[in-house]
Amino acid sequence: MRPSFKVNARSENRLTITQQVIQQLINGISLGSVYALIALGYTMVYGIIRLINFAHGEVFMIGAFVGYFAITVLGLPFIAAIIIAMVFCAILGMIVERLAYKPLRKAHRVAALMTAVGVSMFFQNAAIALKWIGASPKGFPRVIEVQRYHIMENVSITSDRLLTMGVALLLMFLLQFIVHKTLMGKAMRAVSLDKDTAQLMGINVDKTISFTFALGSALAAAAGVLFALNYGVVVYQMGLLPGLKAFVSAVLGGIGIIPGAMLGGMLIGIVEVSVSAAGYSMVRDAVAFTILILVLLVRPAGLFGKNVREKV
Amino acid sequence: MKRKMFLVLVIVLIAALALSGCGKKPDATTPTPQQPVEEFIKIGSVMPVTGAIATFGVSSVEAIELAFKEINAEGGVLGGKKLKLYNEDNRSTAEETATAFQKLIEQEKVVAIIGSVASSHSLAGAPIAQDAKIPTISPTSTNPAVTLIGDYIFRACFLDPFQGEMMAKFALNELGLTTAAMIVEQESDYAKGLAQFFKQHFEAGGGTVVQTEEFSNQDKDFTAILTNIKAKNPEFVYIPSYYDTVGPILRQAKDMELNAQFGGGDGWDSADLFDLAGDAANGGFFSNHYSPDIDSPEVKKFLASYMAEYGKVPDALAALAYDAAYLMARAIDAAGSTDGTAIRDALAAITFTGVSGNIVFDANGDPVKTGVIVGIENQTQVYKATIQP
Numbered sequence: 053m054r055p056s057f058k059v060n061a062r063s064e065n066r067l068t069i070t071q072q073v074i075q076q077l078i079n080g081i082s083l084g085s086v087y088a089l090i091a092l093g094y095t096m097v098y099g100i101i102r103l104i105n106f107a108h109g110e111v112f113m114i115g116a117f118v119g120y121f122a123i124t125v126l127g128l129p130f131i132a133a134i135i136i137a138m139v140f141c142a143i144l145g146m147i148v149e150r151l152a153y154k155p156l157r158k159a160h161r162v163a164a165l166m167t168a169v170g171v172s173m174f175f176q177n178a179a180i181a182l183k184w185i186g187a188s189p190k191g192f193p194r195v196i197e198v199q200r201y202h203i204m205e206n207v208s209i210t211s212d213r214l215l216t217m218g219v220a221l222l223l224m225f226l227l228q229f230i231v232h233k234t235l236m237g238k239a240m241r242a243v244s245l246d247k248d249t250a251q252l253m254g255i256n257v258d259k260t261i262s263f264t265f266a267l268g269s270a271l272a273a274a275a276g277v278l279f280a281l282n283y284g285v286v287v288y289q290m291g292l293l294p295g296l297k298a299f300v301s302a303v304l305g306g307i308g309i310i311p312g313a314m315l316g317g318m319l320i321g322i323v324e325v326s327v328s329a330a331g332y333s334m335v336r337d338a339v340a341f342t343i344l345i346l347v348l349l350v351r352p353a354g355l356f357g358k359n360v361r362e363k364v
Numbered sequence: 365m366k367r368k369m370f371l372v373l374v375i376v377l378i379a380a381l382a383l384s385g386c387g388k389k390p391d392a393t394t395p396t397p398q399q400p401v402e403e404f405i406k407i408g409s410v411m412p413v414t415g416a417i418a419t420f421g422v423s424s425v426e427a428i429e430l431a432f433k434e435i436n437a438e439g440g441v442l443g444g445k446k447l448k449l450y451n452e453d454n455r456s457t458a459e460e461t462a463t464a465f466q467k468l469i470e471q472e473k474v475v476a477i478i479g480s481v482a483s484s485h486s487l488a489g490a491p492i493a494q495d496a497k498i499p500t501i502s503p504t505s506t507n508p509a510v511t512l513i514g515d516y517i518f519r520a521c522f523l524d525p526f527q528g529e530m531m532a533k534f535a536l537n538e539l540g541l542t543t544a545a546m547i548v549e550q551e552s553d554y555a556k557g558l559a560q561f562f563k564q565h566f567e568a569g570g571g572t573v574v575q576t577e578e579f580s581n582q583d584k585d586f587t588a589i590l591t592n593i594k595a596k597n598p599e600f601v602y603i604p605s606y607y608d609t610v611g612p613i614l615r616q617a618k619d620m621e622l623n624a625q626f627g628g629g630d631g632w633d634s635a636d637l638f639d640l641a642g643d644a645a646n647g648g649f650f651s652n653h654y655s656p657d658i659d660s661p662e663v664k665k666f667l668a669s670y671m672a673e674y675g676k677v678p679d680a681l682a683a684l685a686y687d688a689a690y691l692m693a694r695a696i697d698a699a700g701s702t703d704g705t706a707i708r709d710a711l712a713a714i715t716f717t718g719v720s721g722n723i724v725f726d727a728n729g730d731p732v733k734t735g736v737i738v739g740i741e742n743q744t745q746v747y748k749a750t751i752q753p
Contacts, residue, residue, distance in 0.1 A: 067591075067594060067595040072591060072592075072595050075591050076588060076591055079585075079587040079588055079591065082587075083585055083587075180414070186414060186418075187414040187415045187418070187455060187456075188414060188415060188416070188418035188419075188608075188636075189416065189608050189636075189640070190639065191611065191636070191639035191640040191641075191642070194642055198619060200619075200621060206594075208620065208621060210619045210620070212619075279584070282585075283584040283585060283612055283616070284611070284612045284615045284616070284640060284641075285584060285608075285611075285612050285640060290584065293582055324585075325585075325587070325588045326588075328585075328588030328589055328592075329588045329589075329591065329592060331577075331592070333577060333578055333579050333580075333583070333588065333589055334550055334578050334579075334580060336583075337580070337582070
């Protein structure tokens with residue numbers, strides 16, 4: 053029957069297995085870079101004060117919202133929005149550390165852990181309660197001109213994903229530079245090795261810890277804005293699953309080890325996309341947590357970790 | 365000292381637990397003490413005013429309040445009694461729906477309930493209403509299982525077997541498409557049912573469903589499943605989900621150059637779809653209950669009142685909720701009392717013409733209604749066709 057309505061044009065191509073695999077690999081790396089950025093925050097904070105900062109996923113969410121408001125309300129360009137989000141969350145991270153974690157530095161580790169969970173709940177519910185955010189998802193505007201780059205026939209990458217990978221890589225290099233080539237980085241490594249000795253050596257431990265939180269939170273904020281750009285949605289619980297998967301990534305790579313977090317993030321991203329691609333999209337989240345259990349059972353120090361306590 | 369602190373903490377905790385057991389006292393929401401309670405008839409509603417499908421809840425509540433306002437202005441029901449709406453927000457979740465139904469029935473002691481919007485949510489709340497013998501109309505739950513819960517549960521809309529058939533026939537006959545893929549949300553009874561019915565009718569009509577992908581509504585990254593679909597090269601991609609997931613899927617599909625004809629169901633009916641999908645929504649079609657472009661006296665009158673009250677064009681959620689509200693009011697009048705069983709019997713026998721068409725309930729509490737196909741052009745809805753059952 054002759055169609056009586058205009059139909060969307062269709063590209064006349066079918067993907068070969070190789071093309072599918074490469075496309076899915078690109079999808080996985082792109083997702084993995086976001087996880088890697090969040091995982092870096094987890095790993096640095098654990099390295100320095102042995103705390104698993106469960107509120108980190110919410111920093112990711114807040115960063116995304118700050119970026120969203122910077123673009124929609126203030127009308128700023130994308131780069132400015134990311135920078136504002138990073139600065140805002142760096143300050144927020146430092147405030148949270150001062151208020152919630154510093155008083156518990158001498159307390160039992162579980163106390164700080166519970167506080168972190170509490171901060172996470174607080175941020176999620178605060179987001180719902182705030183009039184400008186609420187519980188409903190919002191569309192993140194398309195601020196990057198979407199260009200498609202064809203790597204080969206039927207395999208393409210869009211400019212926003214390229215930007216995500218590029219920014220993630222840049223930030224990771226920057227982090228490595230800060231940690232290994234600056235004085236503050238040296239202080240971070242010293243404090244994570246032995247807090248009390250570092251203090252005796254004249255390092256301002258409080259300032260170092262604040263700096264670590266600021267760095268980690270800034271990275272999470274960047275991840276949030278990039279994630280929102282890629283997937284188009286900001287919503288109050290967007291930090292929950294990515295935060296948990298980033299935690300798994302950090303553990304996989306070796307908690308406390310920075311290159312471990314980067315690799316772990318990439319691996320989890322690729323595994324997640326592969327599981328989806330294989331047709332088991334429903335269990336993609338479960339697979340990440342299964343990996344966590346396996347790592348803790350078989351090799352708790354992670355891929356890069358040694359069983360001797362040697363941390364960055 | 366430590367022991368004392370511990371004791372104080374325990375006492376505080378117990379006190380907090382005890383106090384939290386006291387819910388909102390029913391009197392807190394009734395009108396001022398001067399007016400006797402009998403003047404008002406309490407109708408409850410459970411709507412997703414916040415959360416994933418918030419626009420559906422907001423539209424529904426607005427429409428019901430408009431309907432009650434009009435009915436009250438014309439003299440109310442049962443000889444002068446005014447209708448008062450008690451809405452509970454179910455936050456777009458099934459758990460909160462059950463709690464909301466419970467609260468409305470036991471604490472607020474409502475006479476009837478209008479709700480909920482999503483089939484999964486209605487399925488959670490309706491059994492509670494059925495047990496309590498509170499007549500309930502869901503304006504928009506299209507999954508067949510909802511009214512099968514019991515004889516006190518009705519719906520104001522068509523069912524998914526018909527809705528799936530609508531789009532299947534439209535794709536096959538009007539669009540001339542023979543291969544399709546489906547993207548199905550696993551937590552939604554609506555999505556799963558609708559996909560199943562679409563597939564059934566599409567294949568019966570000679571089409572082939574080449575790929576079915578499933579996702580969770582917590583997922584944000586759809587690139588993997590979209591790549592799988594692109595690999596199979598279908599002509600039509602059916603996404604029978606709600607706008608909060610359809611929007612990102614359409615947007616990501618466009619980004620990956622998955623060029624196919626996209627279609628869906630009444631879950632697409634939201635202005636937020638365009639907020640989330642942008643121009644990726646253009647060219648899509650979806651099945652729906654009504655269109656503001658339909659030329660009928662009921663639609664025109666409703667459009668005018670809704671526009672005057674809220675300053676925007678009502679969507680199908682509003683139209684159906686408006687009809688549900690009027691149905692309930694007419695049933696209460698026909699029953700001559702606020703007794704649940706009497707209202708229920710009145711509903712079962714009612715004949716009503718509303719904004720969304722004619723409503724006469726069959727033995728299950730379902731009406732037989734026409735549907736419409738809506739197209740999307742320039743991020744606006746355009747009425748395309750009416751489909752008879």
